[in-house]
Amino acid sequence: MATADRVLAVLGLFSMERPEWTVEAAARALNLSQSTAYQYFRSLIEARLLVAFKPGRYVIGPAIIELDRQIRRLDPLIGGAAPAVDTLRASVQTEGMILLCRVYGSTVMCVEQQALRQPGFDVSYERGRPMPLIRGAASKAILAHLQPRFLRRYYGENTQQIADAKLGTTWQAFQSALRSFRRAGVCVTEGELDAGFMGISGPVFGPDDEILGSIGLVLRAAEVYGRHGLREQMIEQVRQAGRDVSLALQANAAERAAGPVRPVAPAPPPPPRAPQVVAKQAKTGRPATAKKRGKPAAKKVPEKPPKPVARRKNSTAFPK
DSSP states (O other), rough: OOOHHHHHHHHTTOOSSOOOOHHHHHHHHHHOOOHHHHHHHHHHHTTTTTTEEEETTTEEEHHHHHHHHHHHOHHHHHHHHHHHHHHHHHHSSEEEEHHHHHHETTTTEEEEEESSSSOOOOOOOOOOOOOTTSSHHHHHHTTTTOOOOHHHHHHHHHHHHHHHSSSOOHHHHHHHHHHHHHSSSSEESSSSTTEEEEEEEEEEEEEEEEEEEEEEEEEEEHHHEEEEEEEEHHHHHHHHHHHHHHHHHHHHHHHHHHOOOOOOOOOOOOOOOOOOHHHHHHHSSSSSOOOOOOOOOOOOOOOOOOOOOOTTOOOOSSSS
């Protein structure tokens, strides 16, 4: 394992279940020498990823908050989904939650959560909390579109959990359940994570048409069933929201690939005229041209006629 991987492994020890660590405990957990563990802790402290909370005990540092702020403001998924989230907020006239989730390794993580009409309840899909791929509409909408190679491995590692989630007791049955989600275009669940609540989520695809995440709603099931046609209306709105976010991500990627538009440089101004040319034009009212300076042309000298050849006396060159 590379040094960078070992340093990140130290950071990965900190969790909700165990938020504080000592250097000695981290060294034992990762099978490192204490001197090496001290070096890794020092690097993380200098990067402000860890801070000392009590003597010898460390917690996650403020650099994580700075990175989280960048994600909230600059993450392409959150930015691309903003118009669709606003549309859902305006159109859904009931209590609920809007969830925007993304793939997070072999789990799903909520990256954006917005309340509708100030609901008096909390949901399990808390922002930043990893959730299983086989529980809840937000996760299943993603699971159905993952690569077959990953799904095959995931099924082999979680066969019993998949059967408990009623997604099939065989690989073929598991595939059939996922096909039904893909055909529907959305996933609807009820009471899988929070009793009395309904989840409706649609897939979100990235610029390369790979599954990236999901967008959806969590609503009170009793209220949905108590209003005629509300369930079908919410399903269609969530389906359209997934399409809109996917198109927005593709358009943003194409715009970034094209690069910024470079302005065309203006043509250079003409060179200034000579003063004598300007004065002549002002006097005559006609455009004048400056005389070209250069060497004077050489004078032509007329050619002289050839001299006649004189005959010699008693010459034998021309016989009489």
